[in-house]
Structures are given as structure tokens and as C-alpha cells.
Amino acid sequence: xxxxxxxxxxxxxxxxxxxxxxxxxxxxxxxxxxxxxxxxxxxxxxxxxxxxxxxxxxxxxxxxxxxxxxxxxxxxxxxxxxxxxxxxxxxxxxxxxxxxxxxxxxxxxxxxxxxxxxxxxxxxxxxxxxxxxxxxxxxxxxxxxxxxxxxxxxxxxxxxxxxxxxxxxxxxxxxxxxxxxxxxxxxxxxxxxxxxxxxxxxxxxxxxxxxxxxxxxxxxxxxxxxxxxxxxxxxxxxxxxxxxxxxxxxxxxxxxxxxxxxxxxxxxxxxxxxxxxxxxxxxxxxxxxxxxxxxxxxxxxxxxxxxxxxxxxxxxxxxxxxxxxxxxxxxxxxxxxxxxxxxxxxxxxxxxxxxxxxxxxxxxxxxx
Amino acid sequence: xxxxxxxxxxxxxxxxxxxxxxxxxxxxxxxxxxxxxxxxxxxxxxxxxxxxxxxxxxxxxxxxxxxxxxxxxxxxxxxxxxxxxxxxxxxxxxxxxxxxxxxxxxxxxxxxxxxxxxxxxxxxxxxxxxxxxxxxxxxxxxxxxxxxxxxxxxxxxxxxxxxxxxxxxxxxxxxxxxxxxxxxxxxxxxxxxxxxxxxxxxxxxxxxxxxxxxxxxxxxxxxxxxxxxxxxxxxxxxxxxxxxxxxxxxxxxxxxxxxxxxxxxxxxxxxxxxxxxxxxxxxxxxxxxxxxxxxxxxxxxxxxxxxxxxxxxxxxxxxxxxxxxxxxxxxxxxxxxxxxxxxxxxxxxxxxxxxxxxxxxxxxxxxx
Numbered sequence: 001x002x003x004x005x006x007x008x009x010x011x012x013x014x015x016x017x018x019x020x021x022x023x024x025x026x027x028x029x030x031x032x033x034x035x036x037x038x039x040x041x042x043x044x045x046x047x048x049x050x051x052x053x054x055x056x057x058x059x060x061x062x063x064x065x066x067x068x069x070x071x072x073x074x075x076x077x078x079x080x081x082x083x084x085x086x087x088x089x090x091x092x093x094x095x096x097x098x099x100x101x102x103x104x105x106x107x108x109x110x111x112x113x114x115x116x117x118x119x120x121x122x123x124x125x126x127x128x129x130x131x132x133x134x135x136x137x138x139x140x141x142x143x144x145x146x147x148x149x150x151x152x153x154x155x156x157x158x159x160x161x162x163x164x165x166x167x168x169x170x171x172x173x174x175x176x177x178x179x180x181x182x183x184x185x186x187x188x189x190x191x192x193x194x195x196x197x198x199x200x201x202x203x204x205x206x207x208x209x210x211x212x213x214x215x216x217x218x219x220x221x222x223x224x225x226x227x228x229x230x231x232x233x234x235x236x237x238x239x240x241x242x243x244x245x246x247x248x249x250x251x252x253x254x255x256x257x258x259x260x261x262x263x264x265x266x267x268x269x270x271x272x273x274x275x276x277x278x279x280x281x282x283x284x285x286x287x288x289x290x291x292x293x294x295x296x297x298x299x300x301x302x303x304x305x306x307x308x309x310x311x312x313x314x315x316x317x318x319x320x321x322x323x324x325x326x327x328x329x330x331x332x333x334x335x336x337x338x339x340x341x342x343x344x345x346x347x348x349x350x351x352x353x354x355x356x357x358x359x360x361x362x363x364x365x366x367x368x
Numbered sequence: 369x370x371x372x373x374x375x376x377x378x379x380x381x382x383x384x385x386x387x388x389x390x391x392x393x394x395x396x397x398x399x400x401x402x403x404x405x406x407x408x409x410x411x412x413x414x415x416x417x418x419x420x421x422x423x424x425x426x427x428x429x430x431x432x433x434x435x436x437x438x439x440x441x442x443x444x445x446x447x448x449x450x451x452x453x454x455x456x457x458x459x460x461x462x463x464x465x466x467x468x469x470x471x472x473x474x475x476x477x478x479x480x481x482x483x484x485x486x487x488x489x490x491x492x493x494x495x496x497x498x499x500x501x502x503x504x505x506x507x508x509x510x511x512x513x514x515x516x517x518x519x520x521x522x523x524x525x526x527x528x529x530x531x532x533x534x535x536x537x538x539x540x541x542x543x544x545x546x547x548x549x550x551x552x553x554x555x556x557x558x559x560x561x562x563x564x565x566x567x568x569x570x571x572x573x574x575x576x577x578x579x580x581x582x583x584x585x586x587x588x589x590x591x592x593x594x595x596x597x598x599x600x601x602x603x604x605x606x607x608x609x610x611x612x613x614x615x616x617x618x619x620x621x622x623x624x625x626x627x628x629x630x631x632x633x634x635x636x637x638x639x640x641x642x643x644x645x646x647x648x649x650x651x652x653x654x655x656x657x658x659x660x661x662x663x664x665x666x667x668x669x670x671x672x673x674x675x676x677x678x679x680x681x682x683x684x685x686x687x688x689x690x691x692x693x694x695x696x697x698x699x700x701x702x703x704x705x706x707x708x709x710x711x712x713x714x715x716x717x718x719x720x721x722x723x724x725x726x727x728x729x730x731x732x733x734x735x736x
Contacts, residue, residue, distance in 0.1 A: 044408060046409065047479055048480050062534055063532035069540075111415055135508075141475070153527055153530040159523065160521070169441075171438070175438075201421075
């Protein structure tokens with residue numbers, strides 16, 4: 001406990017962000033199942049497309065000797081990234097926002113919450129932003145390179161060649177996502193809708209990033225997406241928390257802002273890399289109870305401290321970077337899945353205000 | 369060639385459907401990339417949820433001995449089905465429509481076409497139907513049971529236990545989906561946008577149905593979805609062409625209509641099964657060139673004939689079943705991916721008219 005208290009003091013140190021000064025009263029708009037009390041949604045357009053991807057020749061389109069109906073030899077697509085989008089009728093030149101999910105999840109992250117409320121995808125559209133929601137390369141509707149599994153079945157590769165697929169279990173999610181101090185106990189002030197844990201568990205799907213080449217193609221795909229839409233704020237979460245920065249380091253042209261939610265920041269950036277990132281406004285967000293789950297407190301406190309170092313480096317280089325640690329801003333009980341927490345629209349309002357000030361420059365920029 | 373002509377005669381035999389009598393002039397509404405000339409879209413609500421799924425205990429949440437950060441032993445979710453939905457502001461009590469994709473594809477099937485036009489999902493919403501788009505259990509955002517792959521990597525199962533994952537290559541897709549007589553030649557009257565073949569290839573993703581138990585959980589999940597939304601027309605395609613009928617045989621309560629597109633119908637139904645299905649209006653749809661791709665002509669002609677037998681059996685039992693073979697109805701050049709063909713909205717209009725007459729009973733029912 002002594003240790004925990006010490007760590008808690010450390011994590012409460014960061015300076016109060018200017019973004020938290022905005023009014024916290026979020027819209028009460030919610031969806032319950034298929035109901036929606038927020039009123040009709042008016043879209044200019046919607047759809048989906050892919051960015052990136054390469055053609056790859058393979059001898060293992062199935063794991064069945066001789067193939068199935070067609071030979072096992074053919075050309076397939078790998079490393080592409082699926083993107084779903086909605087553009088509001090009233091976009092009024094607001095900056096587009098790309099929302100990228102984390103480990104063992106998909107674009108579902110940003111849709112209806114497990115207990116049936118409105119997700120950030122629709123909420124940002126209602127706030128006049130075009131929203132682009134990808135599935136990471138190798139996840140969900142982006143597909144993955146399954147040839148190695150077939151090759152091992154066919155005997156042309158050994159079992160050791162198989163990817164280690166990361167399947168996130170219920171207990172692991174409960175603790176790593178900080179729903180409570182240990183499964184199945186919840187924090188008394190928990191904002192995550194733990195009563196909908198069963199529904200949440202269904203959106204947790206196998207993570208196949210171990211099948212990807214290095215560097216992860218999602219970095220370049222995110223950068224290409226930013227260019228394609230004429231510039232966007234890139235938002236990452238957890239596993240992908242630092243992907244927006246990785247995308248900007250790949251090609252900063254289409255990156256207008258960087259939002260890293262509960263991720264691990266790089267602490268080994270070179271001066272040229274810092275100089276590149278210092279040209280783009282960035283916001284780092286963490287929820288509550290970072291030090292209060294014994295099995296993962298080291299990870300989360302380390303992540304916060306590493307990201308604070310990133311913020312300090314960017315600002316020392318003349319950039320505009322902010323740390324938004326929610327309990328410091330007066331929001332308590334937020335989990336790792338803060339875009340699905342019961343106060344998710346309050347948190348969204350802080351982000352929307354930050355975008356307006358720091359990316360769109362609609363108000364005088366409040367520097368630290 | 370003699371053989372092909374004989375088969376062509378066989379496949380043109382089915383009686384002209386009443387549905388084709390409706391005006392064929394489809395809306396010219398298209399989206400080009402992120403543009404949309406169809407005008408704003410007004411939604412009452414949208415979102416996503418899961419149906420089905422079970423909790424499964426596993427010792428292989430990773431393929432790494434000892435696990436990764438957490439032990440390999442945990443509870444995970446399997447067999448759930450992800451469903452995305454949109455409800456138009458003007459739904460006016462039209463029947464909801466569920467659109468289920470086929471092999472090696474996802475819900476993306478029904479979204480923006482590879483060349484950037486509007487897909488059936490949005491088009492049906494614009495025609496006042498609530499639309500529900502699932503990813504099949506074990507596909508895309510529904511996740512899949514990856515434990516066997518990890519077990520083989522860990523050495524607790526032999527390589528022969530691996531699923532044979534079906535990855536659909538470019539040549540195989542070209543021929544099985546009848547874009548032309550042989551890859552890379554296209555039919556001169558081809559309706560599929562073959563110039564966008566590269567973009568199409570990116571939506572073709574690994575099919576993991578080999579990881580599923582028997583019967584396929586998607587059958588019961590589809591039936592549950594129909595009940596959850598208060599009754600719906602179920603539409604299947606290709607691999608899932610007969611899934612609507614399988615769902616109705618699992619539980620007919622929420623099934624108001626059956627649409628099977630380019631699938632393989634069961635020819636071994638029992639009399640009680642036929643009696644159950646005869647209580648629900650059904651529409652079977654096939655495109656053009658069924659006999660004109662040498663590598664797959666037997667498959668497609670057999671599928672058409674098997675489905676004609678189904679139609680005849682249902683009608684002989686007093687049911688209302690129709691065969692809509694598009695070239696017989698005067699629409700030529702349609703591929704297997706007819707929901708993405710250049711005349712996709714014309715084909716959709718035939719289906720919308722069928723739903724109106726045969727499911728909603730808005731006009732006197734035209735029986736055969």
C-alpha cells in the first residue's frame with residue numbers, strides 16, 4: 001500500500017491541462033439498444049474503402065493438399081487497412097478525425113458501448129467532424145496473412161513458425177483495463193459499465209499483429225489515410241496509442257493532430273524525430289487507477305511517466321503537447337476503455353475542445 | 369462450346385418471375401470515394417451489437433509458453449456474431465433486412481463498391497428499410513476461436529489439428545465469381561467493375577469457418593437476430609446463400625422472408641422442413657454466365673438447378689417461392705458479386721419490389 005500511495009503521488013504531478021478548463025457537461029445523448037434519444041443524424045455521405053496493401057504470391061491458399069476447388073497457388077492481398085467513414089451534413093470545415101482501436105479489438109471500439117450508449121464515432125460526427133474508423137492491418141475486416149497457418153498444416157513449415165496469436169481473456173481484460181483491483185471485483189467509482197462485461201467480451205477478438213512485417217504496415221496506412229482525406233487528427237488507443245506518432249514519423253503531410261489514449265510513448269526518440277513531432281499538436285490521455293491494480297500498476301505508471309517525458313520533450317523543442325490525466329482534471333473512475341465509460345461523452349468533450357483550440361485554432365491557443 | 373450452349377438452354381428454363389415486371393429504372397445515386405450525389409442521409413439511429421456467443425475456458429490465450437504478461441489460462445468468448453445497423457428516420461414500418469456476406473468476405477460486401485458507388489446497405493436504408501449487417505461468426509469483427517493455432521505452437525496439439533483456412537486468391541475469385549471465362553479475361557458485357565479488381569481483392573479475407581462447431585453457430589445467431597429486431601427478411605450470399613433457410617429451420621419466429629443470392633440450396637430437405645419453409649416467402653437470385661466459365665460451370669449450373677428444385681418443392685407445398693435468374697429477367701452480364709455490379713441498384717430494385725409484394729403484402733400477391 002505504501003508503494004501504491006507513492007506511485008499515486010507521482011502520477012498526480014502533471015500540470016493541469018488547459019483543455020480541462022472547458023465545461024464538462026457532456027450531452028446526455030444515449031442509445032439504448034436500437035433506440036436513440038439524441039435525435040436524427042444527418043449525414044452528407046458514408047462508406048468504406050481500403051488504404052495500403054500489397055499483392056503476395058502464395059502456395060498455401062488452403063491447408064488442404066491440392067487445394068479446394070482451386071489450386072493452392074495464387075496471388076492474395078496482405079497488409080491492407082479497412083476504413084469506414086461518415087461525413088456529417090454540417091461538417092463546416094471541421095478537421096476529420098481518425099479513430100484507431102487497440103489490442104484485441106476492432107473498429108467496434110468506437111461504436112455503441114457494451115451497455116448500449118452512443119460511442120465516440122457517432123458523437124464526433126454529431127459534433128460536425130468527419131470520422132474515419134479503421135480496423136488495424138491484420139485485424140477484423142482488414143483480413144490477415146493466414147498463409148503460415150496453412151503452411152504448417154501442409155507440413156512445409158514447422159509449428160514454431162506459427163504466430164503467437166494474442167487472445168485477451170476475461171480476467172486479463174478486467175485487470176489490464178483496470179475495471180477493478182482484481183477480477184471480478186470492480187472499483188467502487190468505476191465508470192466502465194461492468195454490468196455489460198459479457199457483451200464487452202464479445203468485441204475482444206484475436207490479435208494477429210504477430211503475422212505482420214516490420215515496421216507495422218498500419219503506420220504507413222494511417223499516414224496514407226491522413227493524406228487521402230486532406231489532413232486529419234489521428235487518434236490511437238492502447239496498443240495503437242503511439243501509432244499516430246509513428247504515422248507522422250512515416251509521413252507527416254496528412255497529420256494535423258496527434259491523440260494518444262492510454263498507450264506507451266516512445267522514450268527513445270531522436271532529435272530529428274522530436275523536431276518532426278513538435279510541428280504537430282499532441283494530446284496524451286490517461287484514465288484513473290493507474291497504480292491501483294497490483295498486477296499491472298508498474299505497466300501503467302511507467303506508461304504515464306514515459307508519456308510525460310514525451311510531452312516534456314516536445315514542449316522543450318517548441319511544440320504544443322499536453323498531458324490530460326483525467327483524475328487530475330477532476331474526472332474519476334475512468335478505465336482503460338474510457339471511450340466506453342459511462343462518462344465517455346464528457347471525456348469526448350475535452351478532446352473536442354482541445355481539437356478546436358489546438359488543431360483548428362478557433363480560439364487563441366492556450367500554451368502551457 | 370456445344371456443351372456450354374446445352375447448359376445455357378437448361379439455365380434459361382425457369383419461369384419469368386413476377387418481380388421482374390416492375391420498372392427496372394434504378395436510382396442513379398452513386399458515391400465516388402467520399403462524394404455522394406444521392407443527397408443527405410437521415411438516420412433515426414445506428415449502432416452495433418452482438419448476438420450469440422459462449423464462454424470457453426482455454427489454456428492457450430497465447431502461443432507463448434507461460435503466456436504474455438498474463439497466464440495462458442483464462443475464459444474467452446467464441447461463436448458470437450457482430451451486427452452493425454442503421455435505421456432510417458422514415459422507416460414507416462417497412463420490414464428490416466439482414467444482409468449476410470459470403471465466403472472470404474465480411475459485412476464490407478454491402479458497403480461502398482470497389483469502384484466507389486453506393487452499396488446495398490445504404491441503398492436499402494434510403495428506401496426506408498432498417499438494415500442489419502453482420503460479420504459471420506468466426507469472421508472479421510466477430511472474431512474467431514484461435515486457440516488451436518496457439519495449442520499447435522505450444523505443442524499440445526499436432527499440426528493436423530489446425531483449421532484449413534480458406535484464402536481466396538485473385539485467379540480463383542475471378543473465375544468462381546464469374547468476372548470472365550478465365551483469369552484475366554473479362555466478359556465483354558461484364559457488370560462487375562473489374563477495373564477496381566485491386567480494391568476488391570483487399571476485401572477478400574481469410575475464411576475461418578473451419579474453426580466452427582457443427583451446426584454453424586451463424587444459423588442460430590441469424591435466427592436470434594431476426595427475433596431481436598421483431599422480424600426481418602434474411603438475405604444470404606454465396607457460402608451463406610442458404611443460411612437464411614438454415615436460420616428459419618432453427619427458429620422461424622423472427623424470419624419474415626428468405627433471400628438466397630447465388631448459393632447452394634439443400635436438395636435433401638424433409639417434408640416437415642419443407643412445410644416450415646413454405647410458410648415464409650422466399651426469393652432465389654442468380655446472375656449471368658453460369659455456364660460460361662469452364663472451371664466452375666458445373667458448380668453454378670448445379671446450384672441453379674438445385675435451387676430450382678427447392679423453389680418447386682416449396683411451391684408444391686403451398687408456399688411462395690420465386691427464382692429470379694437475372695438474364696431471364698432481361699439483366700445481362702451480372703457476376704456472382706451482383707450487389708457490387710454496375711447495375712447493382714437495378715437488381716436491388718427488383719428485390720425491394722419483391723419484399724413489398726411478397727413479404728409486406730402492399731400489393732395483391734402475385735402467385736405463380
